Amino acid sequence: MSKEPVAVVGIGQTKHVAARRDVSIAGLVREAARRALDDAELTWADIDAVVIGKAPDFFEGVMMPELYLADALGAVGKPMLRVHTAGSVGGSTALVAANLVAARVHGTVLTLAFEKQSESNAMWGLSLPIPFQQPLLAGAGGFFAPHVRAYMRRTGAPDTVGSLVAYKDRRNALKNPYAHLHEHDITLEKVQASPMLWDPIRYSETCPSSDGACAMVLTDRAGAARAPRPPAWMLGGAMRSEPTLFAGKDAVSPQAGKDCAADVYRQAGISDPRRDIDAVEMYVPFSWYEPMWLENLGFADEGEGWKLTEAGVTELDGDLPVNMSGGVLSTNPIGASGMIRFAEAALQARGQAGEHQVDGARRVLGHAYGGGSQFFSMWLVGSQPPDA
Amino acid sequence: MPEVLKAPLVVEFPFTRSLGPVQSAFLTALRQRVVLGVRTRDGRTLVPPVEYDPVTADELSDLVHVGVTGTVTTWAWNPAPRRGQPLDTPFAWVLVRLDNADTALLHALDAPGPDAVHTGMRVRIRWAEERVGAITDIACFEPDDEEAAEVTVHVGEFDDPVTGIVAEARLDYTYSPGRAQTAYIKALENERRAVGERCPSCRKVYVPPRGACPTCGVATSEQVEVGPAGTVTTFCIVNIKAKNLDIEVPYVYAHIALDGADLALHGRIGGIPYDQVRMGLRVEPVWTEDGRYPDHYRPTGEPDAEYDTYKELL
Numbered sequence: 001m002s003k004e005p006v007a008v009v010g011i012g013q014t015k016h017v018a019a020r021r022d023v024s025i026a027g028l029v030r031e032a033a034r035r036a037l038d039d040a041e042l043t044w045a046d047i048d049a050v051v052i053g054k055a056p057d058f059f060e061g062v063m064m065p066e067l068y069l070a071d072a073l074g075a076v077g078k079p080m081l082r083v084h085t086a087g088s089v090g091g092s093t094a095l096v097a098a099n100l101v102a103a104r105v106h107g108t109v110l111t112l113a114f115e116k117q118s119e120s121n122a123m124w125g126l127s128l129p130i131p132f133q134q135p136l137l138a139g140a141g142g143f144f145a146p147h148v149r150a151y152m153r154r155t156g157a158p159d160t161v162g163s164l165v166a167y168k169d170r171r172n173a174l175k176n177p178y179a180h181l182h183e184h185d186i187t188l189e190k191v192q193a194s195p196m197l198w199d200p201i202r203y204s205e206t207c208p209s210s211d212g213a214c215a216m217v218l219t220d221r222a223g224a225a226r227a228p229r230p231p232a233w234m235l236g237g238a239m240r241s242e243p244t245l246f247a248g249k250d251a252v253s254p255q256a257g258k259d260c261a262a263d264v265y266r267q268a269g270i271s272d273p274r275r276d277i278d279a280v281e282m283y284v285p286f287s288w289y290e291p292m293w294l295e296n297l298g299f300a301d302e303g304e305g306w307k308l309t310e311a312g313v314t315e316l317d318g319d320l321p322v323n324m325s326g327g328v329l330s331t332n333p334i335g336a337s338g339m340i341r342f343a344e345a346a347l348q349a350r351g352q353a354g355e356h357q358v359d360g361a362r363r364v365l366g367h368a369y370g371g372g373s374q375f376f377s378m379w380l381v382g383s384q385p386p387d388a
Numbered sequence: 389m390p391e392v393l394k395a396p397l398v399v400e401f402p403f404t405r406s407l408g409p410v411q412s413a414f415l416t417a418l419r420q421r422v423v424l425g426v427r428t429r430d431g432r433t434l435v436p437p438v439e440y441d442p443v444t445a446d447e448l449s450d451l452v453h454v455g456v457t458g459t460v461t462t463w464a465w466n467p468a469p470r471r472g473q474p475l476d477t478p479f480a481w482v483l484v485r486l487d488n489a490d491t492a493l494l495h496a497l498d499a500p501g502p503d504a505v506h507t508g509m510r511v512r513i514r515w516a517e518e519r520v521g522a523i524t525d526i527a528c529f530e531p532d533d534e535e536a537a538e539v540t541v542h543v544g545e546f547d548d549p550v551t552g553i554v555a556e557a558r559l560d561y562t563y564s565p566g567r568a569q570t571a572y573i574k575a576l577e578n579e580r581r582a583v584g585e586r587c588p589s590c591r592k593v594y595v596p597p598r599g600a601c602p603t604c605g606v607a608t609s610e611q612v613e614v615g616p617a618g619t620v621t622t623f624c625i626v627n628i629k630a631k632n633l634d635i636e637v638p639y640v641y642a643h644i645a646l647d648g649a650d651l652a653l654h655g656r657i658g659g660i661p662y663d664q665v666r667m668g669l670r671v672e673p674v675w676t677e678d679g680r681y682p683d684h685y686r687p688t689g690e691p692d693a694e695y696d697t698y699k700e701l702l
Binding site for chain 1: 393395396397399401403404405406407408409411438439440441442443444445447551552557563565569573590592593594602603621622623624625626627628630638641642643650651654667680681695699700702
């Protein structure tokens with residue numbers, strides 16, 4: 001028996017900001033969930049199960065938040081699951097929810113991811129003072145910056161490419177009312193003049209720290225037929241993992257990322273992603289990861305990713321727009337960031353992305369990674385159902 | 389087997405919490421010696437109040453004043469209170485249904501012993517002398533034999549409301565790095581030798597060793613000394629001062645593949661201006677008197693390693 005087609009019929013986000021002091025964590029997730037239900041014109045009673053995700057518990061100090069959030073998400077008396085795959089969690093959470101529909105376990109599932117970083121300390125949560133071990137010598141940027149340098153050495157990319165990505169994503173964010181950073185006076189010169197934090201990564205090439213939540217309503221074919229607005233259809237979805245550090249790891253282009261993308265493309269019948277995919281929402285917390293992932297995801301040959309960025313191909317009006325929403329560089333509630341990529345991809349396929357809509361986007365990739373390039377999750381969504 | 393290292397690991401952090409409207413009113417009221425519940429659409433009163441109805445998922449905001457006396461619905465004796473608990477002498481954990489409430493609140497009951505506690509007993513709040521707008525404003529409950537008092541409705545609005553709290557989180561662990569890392573740490577500390585382990589299947593040498601190969605999934609035991617010199621495979625220049633590190637910026641944080649190791653470890657590069665560090669630079673460890681690890685690595689003066697010799701380690 002074939003899988004049930006999965007449709008995205010509701011999407012909701014909070015306006016992402018540095019600190020939402022006016023709401024509890026329950027209030028924050030409720031806001032996104034309510035907007036997703038409203039978009040789908042459904043009520044709590046229409047939801048069969050709830051699947052949520054967030055970054056590690058110690059980021060906010062609420063152990064097992066799924067227990068506390070059951071009331072706010074209308075999950076009482078229903079199955080509720082929590083998914084946990086570090087920074088990729090928003091993507092994996094959506095895929096776990098989608099698989100429940102695809103397997104016909106449930107008809108309609110609410111999936112949601114969040115982070116309230118203003119009440120947390122991610123940096124601290126990631127660097128516990130483990131006895132006998134050498135303290136970590138650099139922050140998150142310091143962890144990734146050497147990989148960026150390795151990419152530049154491997155490909156000969158000029159050192160301006162990172163600033164082009166940041167300049168593009170921050171301008172895209174101005175067209176997205178939910179984005180955290182709205183830097184109206186952004187210029188390329190400003191990005192390039194921003195302080196070098198972890199050389200080769202500049203301040204303006206890093207992501208902000210945000211409070212936010214993102215929710216989606218996923219449903220089966222019958223649910224999609226009742227939906228008030230056009231659905232986005234899942235054409236393929238996959239997750240892969242590998243150790244953060246192991247002998248033979250390619251930190252610049254991890255094998256798990258390549259395998260994950262290949263699986264999604266196989267499911268969706270994509271033979272040439274550059275030709276067959278119209279736009280991408282990819283997880284780019286440091287600007288250089290755009291050219292790196294362009295190669296890892298098969299949009300460019302090895303060593304060629306930066307050329308797409310430099311040529312403007314990934315601009316909003318380019319041939320392969322990347323991070324139309326402004327991306328992680330403009331909005332980063334860590335646990336939600338992966339789901340925002342998935343949801344923004346679905347918004348594009350539905351033709352509902354507003355000012356940052358790519359005209360005629362039919363197939364859009366959503367991508368997330370996390371945990372020192374350890375976890376990958378991706379989905380491809382389209383404007384037409386998989387069998388059409 | 390030699391002794392495996394162990395040490396306490398305390399993980400603690402003062403998390404902040406925004407309360408939202410309902411919890412804000414509840415905690416602000418406690419400061420005024422008032423307990424608020426929230427009324428559901430079908431007329432139940434939930435204490436402590438919640439923002440969303442656990443049955444219907446409705447948003448709740450109808451705050452009502454409940455009693456400061458109530459009835460124990462169930463309990464458990466706590467003979468040995470731990471750090472941070474409401475009382476430091478033995479007490480009962482109790483669920484108390486306050487008068488006019490439909491649900492029970494978890495708290496501590498000050499009682500001389502388990503024989504003095506029973507389900508159905510009447511109890512009363514003992515308020516903390518200094519109240520700040522926190523659940524600890526209720527110091528504990530104590531036995532009470534007065535009749536239930538009439539309760540008035542409270543609108544739940546107060547001057548200077550509490551909008552956030554600090555929630556101290558603390559976990560106490562005993563940490564052990566295990567057999568393989570213990571051997572690695574002791575060889576470094578006592579003999580300043582870097583000793584890794586080779587995987588019997590893929591033959592890769594792991595430094596520090598993990599006791600198992602992460603790709604083959606087999607135990608490792610064959611010890612292999614590596615280094616002491618190595619090659620900088622890649623690096624970044626850190627320009628922002630880390631909170632808990634006493635290192636002057638800028639400094640170079642590098643991935644260093646010790647000679648004979650199949651993956652890089654991380655270290656600081658010194659003895660060379662930061663802007664002259666490069667991929668392929670040959671380095672050796674520099675120790676301080678009492679360090680468990682090299683303080684940093686400095687150039688050996690050898691010619692740089694060819695890119696092809698370390699590109700697989702990036």
